[in-house]
Amino acid sequence: xxxxxxxxxxxxxxxxxxxxxxxxxxxxxxxxxxxxxxxxxxxxxxxxxxxxxxxxxxxxxxxxxxxxxxxxxxxxxxxxxxxxxxxxxxxxxxxxxxxxxxxxxxxxxxxxxxxxxxxxxxxxxxxxxxxxxxxxxxxxxxxxxxxxxxxxxxxxxxxxxxxxxxxxxxxxxxxxxxxxxxxxxxxxxxxxxxxxxxxxxxxxxxxxxxxxxxxxxxxx
Numbered sequence: 001x002x003x004x005x006x007x008x009x010x011x012x013x014x015x016x017x018x019x020x021x022x023x024x025x026x027x028x029x030x031x032x033x034x035x036x037x038x039x040x041x042x043x044x045x046x047x048x049x050x051x052x053x054x055x056x057x058x059x060x061x062x063x064x065x066x067x068x069x070x071x072x073x074x075x076x077x078x079x080x081x082x083x084x085x086x087x088x089x090x091x092x093x094x095x096x097x098x099x100x101x102x103x104x105x106x107x108x109x110x111x112x113x114x115x116x117x118x119x120x121x122x123x124x125x126x127x128x129x130x131x132x133x134x135x136x137x138x139x140x141x142x143x144x145x146x147x148x149x150x151x152x153x154x155x156x157x158x159x160x161x162x163x164x165x166x167x168x169x170x171x172x173x174x175x176x177x178x179x180x181x182x183x184x185x186x187x188x189x190x191x192x193x194x195x196x197x198x199x200x201x202x203x204x205x206x207x208x209x210x211x212x213x214x215x216x217x218x219x220x
Contacts, residue, residue: 117187121155124169124189128155131193137207145207148214149196157189170196 119127128149132142152171153159160167160175167175168185169192178185178195185191204210204220214220 118157119189124155124157124193125149127189128169128193131190131197132207135197135201137197141207144211145197145200148200148207148211148220151214152220157192168192170199172196172199 125146128145129142132138132145137145149155149169152166153169155169157169159169159171161171161173164173165175166173168178169189170178172178172185172192172195175185178192181195181198182188182191185195200207200210200220204213210220
């Protein structure tokens with residue numbers, strides 16, 4: 001009879017060694033893995049090179065075009081309304097003003113032509129002083145005229161001498177003589193004073209002479 005010898009079972013150590021040999025990578029597997037990694041790196045480098053080449057060719061990307069909605073309207077400040085310049089300037093007589101470095105003086109209007117109406121004695125005196133100054137009768141001449149008309153009428157334009165009929169500031173005799181200056185001799189002090197100054201200039205030359213005659217004779 002043939003004897004059959006049973007193959008002895010591997011020990012635990014041998015089983016562990018066999019299992020380790022299965023897990024240990026072979027040279028072929030290492031080469032395959034390295035080849036795949038190199039291929040991946042090459043592919044990535046190629047893509048990066050293409051991207052850089054495109055950037056160099058096309059240059060920096062242009063900014064996006066603005067649409068009509070993106071453009072904000074420009075708001076302008078409201079302009080101030082034009083102010084019309086004056087066409088004339090009125091200033092009081094005998095005063096001065098400066099306009100663009102030029103001095104303008106207002107000349108006194110001929111007061112003999114001014115309609116003054118019935119005015120008081122002080123206003124009439126001031127009017128008489130201005131009219132006398134127009135003739136150059138200032139200083140002593142004005143003082144003489146002031147004394148003369150104060151003596152005759154007190155600068156009262158309605159003064160009347162009941163005995164002689166003389167009338168007004170200069171005590172014209174008769175009062176209607178003053179109509180040679182203007183027809184309003186009863187109501188206009190300028191008309192009365194102008195007539196009196198004309199009379200003094202024509203008969204005595206100056207107020208000083210007229211006052212001297214009045215002082216010595218009681219009338220002029």
